[in-house]
Amino acid sequence: MGASFSTADTIVAVATPHGRGGLGVVRMSGPESAAIAQRLTSRELPFEPRHATLAVVRDIDQVVVTWFAAPHSYTGEDVVEISGHGSPWLLQSIVESACAAGARLAQPGEFTLRAYLHGRLDLIQAEAVADLIDAVTPLQARVAFDQLEGTLTSAVQRIDAQLFDLAAKLEASLDFPDEGFHFITRTNASADLAAVQTELERLITDGRRGRLIREGRLVVIAGRPNVGKSSLFNALIGTNRAIVTPLAGTTRDLLTEQVDVCGVPLTLVDTAGLRESADVIEEEGVRRAEQAREVAALTLLVLDGSQPLDGDDQRLLAETGGPRVVIANKADLPSVWSGSGIAVSAVTGRGLDELRAAIVGALSGESGDTAGTEDLRDVPRVSNQRHLLQLEGAVTAVTRSLEQLNQGATEELVLAELTDAREALEALTGKRTSDDLLRHIFSTFCVGK
Amino acid sequence: MAVPDFDVIVIGAGHAGVEAAWAAARMGRRVGICTLSAETVALMPCNPAIGGTAKGHLVREIDALGGLMGRAIDATGLQFKLLNRSRGPAVWSPRAQADKRHYGRWVREALTSAPNITWIFRRAGRVLVEAGHVSGLEFEDGGAVSCRALVVTTGTFLNGLVHIGDEQRPAGRAGEPPTHQLAESLRAFGFEMGRLKTGTPPRLDRKSIDFSRFKEDLGDDPPVPFSFSTDRIDRPQMACHIVHTTEAVHDLVRSHIDRSPLYNGQISGVGPRYCPSLEDKVMRFPEKERHQVFLEREGLDVDEIYVNGMSMSLPAAIQDAIVHAMPGLEDAVVMRHAYAVEYDFVQPTELSLSLEAKRVPGLFLAGQINGTSGYEEAAAQGLMAGINAAQRCVDATNVVLGRDQAYIGILIDDLVTRGCLEPYRMFTSRAEHRLVLRIDNADLRLTAIGRAVGMIDDARWARFETRAARLDRNRARAATTRVVVNGLTGTAAEALGRPLVSMDNVVSAGYAFETDGVREIDAATLEAECKYRGYLKRHDAQQARVESQHARRIPEEFDYEGVPGLTREVVERLSAIRPVTLGQAGRIPGVTPAALAIVASRVRKLGT
C-alpha cells in the first residue's frame, strides 16, 4: 500500500539516512505537529515560527526544534523539524514519543505527497524530489534540481501555450464562419505546428540522455587475454581495483565498479579474457564474461594495437554485435595495424577522454539519435521514463496533426489530434492524472520524504 | 390526495417553455402553459435566426428527440445555409433566418392543436410547495392551480432592467414589464442567484435603404432542412445583403471605445463574450481592414432590418454615426437603437442533471433563467425539463444525456457542474467527442431515446428505421465496392477516408450510393465515419480506460465533510453540486487532480 491521501493527521519520520551520523533530523507535518513538539519538550510557550530553539526531549536528548508554520513549509502544513544527535536509537525514540503524543508514522513519500496535495509542488517537481534524494552523480543531482526548480514544467507549459494559441485560432475559424476568413492560414498553422514538433523532439532527445543520466547503464569490457582490459578498467575508475599482470588469464571473475563518465553513472564490468581454455576456472570465467556481455548496454571491445590481430580478435570482432566501442589499446607502443578502433593507452592515459565521449555517444545513440554530438555538459531537462512516454505521445499526435493539415484535412480533425497532444502534456505536468498514477509515483519514495 | 388541476405547469412560452410544454404533452401529461401574452409566444427578441455553429447541432438533437424547433424553422425560414460546409461533416451546422412573426405563430398553433395543452394567459406569482414537494402555482393577481411538477422558463424577466443608452427602465424585454414576485418566490427557496446582461443590435427601416447598392447574399439551393422529418423546404427563399465596415467605421469605434460599457468596465464580464460585438471585432482583430455585416429581414411583413454583425453597446448618437458611416447606409433610418437587458438568473449548480432543483423536488428550471444565452440553448433545456417533469409525474427515471451522446448532454452537464459566470453559449469546442456528435447522426444517437419515452410517433419511427437500414446497406457496399480515385485503388470506404475525396468523387468512380433524395445527410454520415475512422479508433481505445474511471459513480449519500485532505472550499463545492460520477466531480472548477484522487480513493474504499 502506498501513501494514504489523508492529510488530517500528523505524520512523523526520521528524515536523515539510516545509520549513525553527527546529526539526525526527525520531521513532523500536520495540524498537531507544533503542539506535539511542545508536549515532547514540555514547553509552556509555543515555538516561534522559523526560529531554531534549543530544547530537551524528556529523558532522551538535547535537540534543536524549528517550526515552519503553514503554509510556508515544505508540505504546506505546519512542519516541525527536530534535530538531535545522529544515533539511530535516539532518533527512533523521538519518533516513538511523537507517536505516543498523537502523531502517526509517515509512509514512504508521504511528506512530498502532502506538498503535492497542497499545491506546493507539481507532479514533475515531486518526482524530482525523489530523484534528488537518489542522485549519486553531480549531474544527476543537477538534472533533478532543475526539474525541482520547474525548468521542465515551464518548458512543457510553453509548448502547451503554443498549442493552445493555435487551437484557439483554428477553433475561431470553425466558430465564426460568417466572418468568412480563416483566423490562421494553413501555412502559418503548419509552421507553428512544425515549431512545436521540433521543440518536443528536442525535449525527447534531451530525455534519452536524461534517462541515461538518471538510470545509468551497464558497460562491459571484453577482449582476449592480456590486451589490457583490467588496466583500462582501473584507468577508467581511477583506482587499482583489478589485478594486472603480464600473464594471460589474470582475471577470472567479474569485477564491478560504479563510475561517473561525463555525468552518466556507469556500472563498469571487467571480465576474463575470452579464449578456448582447458582450465575449468578460466572456462567458467569466460562463460560469465559472455553472460555479462549479453545484458550490457554497451561492450568495450579491447584489442592490442601493438600486436597483430589474431584469430580470437577476429572472432570477437565478428561476434560482439549490438552497441560497442572498439579500442586499440597500448597506443604508447608502436602500432602494427591501423583500423577503426579508438587509440588508447591504459598506461599513459592517452585517448581516455575520447573513449569517455565515445561511450556516452554510443549510449545516447542507442535509440538512434544524435544526442552524443551535443555538449555533454548540458543539463538535460527530461530524465524520467514517464515524462519521456508522455512527450513521445504528444509528439506523435502533433506529427499526425501536421500530416493531416498538410494533406488538406480540415480544422476539426487537426484539432482532434491537437487535443490529444495537449492531454499528453497535461498528464505530464499532472494537470490531469489518475489516482493510481499518483499512488504509484509516491510509493517509490523513501520514508521521511 | 385530490387529482391536481394539471400534471405539469410550464411558466413562460419562450423557446424553453414551448418545448417543455410540447414534450410533457406528447408524453401524455396534462399540461398548463402560463405566459404573459399570446403575441410573444416563441419570440425572438434578438437575431431572427435559428441555428449556427453548435446551435444548429442542438436544434438537430431537439428534433431527433421529437421536439419542435427544427420543424418550426423549416416551416417559417426565409433563408437556409449549411455553415462550415468547406470543413468536415462534424462541424457542419445549419442556420436559417426566420420569419419572426410566422415562427411564433407556427409554434403557438402547434401547442394549441396538441391535445392536452391548456393556455393560461396570466402572470405567475408564487411557487407553492406542500410536504417538501411542488404542489402548484399562485398567480400574481390571486388564485392558484395545482400540479405535480412545475417548469419555470421566464428567460430575462426576473427583475429585468432594460438599458437604452443612458436610460434604464424595469422591463423583461423592451416594452414588457418585468417579473418581481416570482423572482422573490424563487429567492425565498434559498437559491444562489446572480445577475447577467445581454444586448441586441440596432434595427433599420427597410424603406430607408436602397438595397440595389449591396451585394446579395443567397442561401443554399436547395436549402438543407433542420428537421429529420422535413423532405423539402418549399417556401421562397430570400436574399440578405452584405455591407462591409470601413476604416472610418473602425475609427469611430476606436475613438469612442471608452464609452462602450463592454470596454469601459460598466458591463464587466457578465455580458456574452462570444457573440462578437463590433467593438470586439475592431479591437481584437486590428489587422482586418473590414468586417462583413449582413442586413437581414425580420419577416415578409416586417419593416425592421436586423443588422447582423453590428451588435454594440455604444451610445445612441454614436450608433447613428456608425450606421451612417457604412457605405450605402448613409441615409438609413435607425428604428430601434441597440439595447441591453440585465436580469436575475438562478445558478444552475442548484439543479441536478435532470434540471430539477435540488432544494425543491418537482420544480424544474430551463432556459435563460439558468444563465444561458440563445434560443437553441433555451429550447434544448426546455425539452429535457419537459421530459423529466413528465417522468416525475409518474415517478419514472430521469432522462439524462451523456457528454458523449449529445450537445444537449454537454450543455446541461456544464451548467449544473460548473455554473455560470457569464452567459453560456454552446460551441463545438465544448465537446470532447466533437467528431461523433454530428448533425447527420443526431437521429442515430437520440431518436431511440425519444421513442422510449413516447416523444416519437409511429410515422416518425418508421421513417427513422428506413433511414437506419439504408445507411447500413450503404456502409456494407462502401466496404466492398472497389474504386479508383485520384489514381489510388481501394474500397469506397477507404477512398472516402482520405482528405479531399468527396462522396461525389467516389460515386463517379462507381460506388452505388443509395439515397431517398435527401442525399446530403446520408452521405455525410458515411463520409464522416470514413474520414474520422482512423482517429476515432485510436481515440476510443485510449479513452476507454479513462472513461471507465470517470464513469465510476459516487454514492448519493457520500459525505465530503468526512474526507480528510480536502480543502474547505473543495468540500463546499462538492457538497453543493453533488456530482454523480468521478468524471463530473473532476469537471467542477477548483477540484484539482489531487483532490479528485482523494475522493476517488475514498469512493473505491467504500467499494461501490
Ligand SMILES: Cc1cc2nc3c(=O)[nH]c(=O)nc-3n(C[C@H](O)[C@H](O)[C@H](O)COP(=O)(O)OP(=O)(O)OC[C@H]3O[C@@H](n4cnc5c(N)ncnc54)[C@H](O)[C@@H]3O)c2cc1C
Ligand atoms: C435584448 C435581448 C438580446 C438578446 N441577445 C441575444 C444574442 O445576441 N444572442 C443570443 O444567443 N441570445 C440572445 N438573447 C437571448 C435569447 O433571446 C434567449 O436566450 C432565449 O430567448 C431565452 O429563451 P427562454 O425561453 O429561456 O426565455 P424567453 O424567451 O425570454 O421567454 C420568457 C417567457 O416567460 C414569460 N414570462 C415571464 N415572466 C412571466 C410571469 N411572471 N408569468 C408568466 N409568464 C412569464 C414571457 O412572457 C416569455 O414568454 C437576447 C435576449 C434579449 C431579451
Ligand SMILES: Nc1nc2c(ncn2[C@@H]2O[C@H](COP(=O)(O)OP(=O)(O)OP(=O)(O)O)[C@@H](O)[C@H]2O)c(=O)[nH]1
Ligand atoms: N605498454 C602498455 N602496456 C599495457 C597497456 N595496457 C596494459 N598493458 C600491459 O599489458 C599486460 C596485461 O594487462 P592486463 O590489464 O592485465 O590485461 P587483461 O586484458 O586484463 O588480461 P587478462 O585479465 O589476463 O585477460 C600488463 O603487463 C599491462 O601492464 C598499455 O596501454 N600500454
Ligand SMILES: [Mg+2]
Ligand atoms: Mg584482466
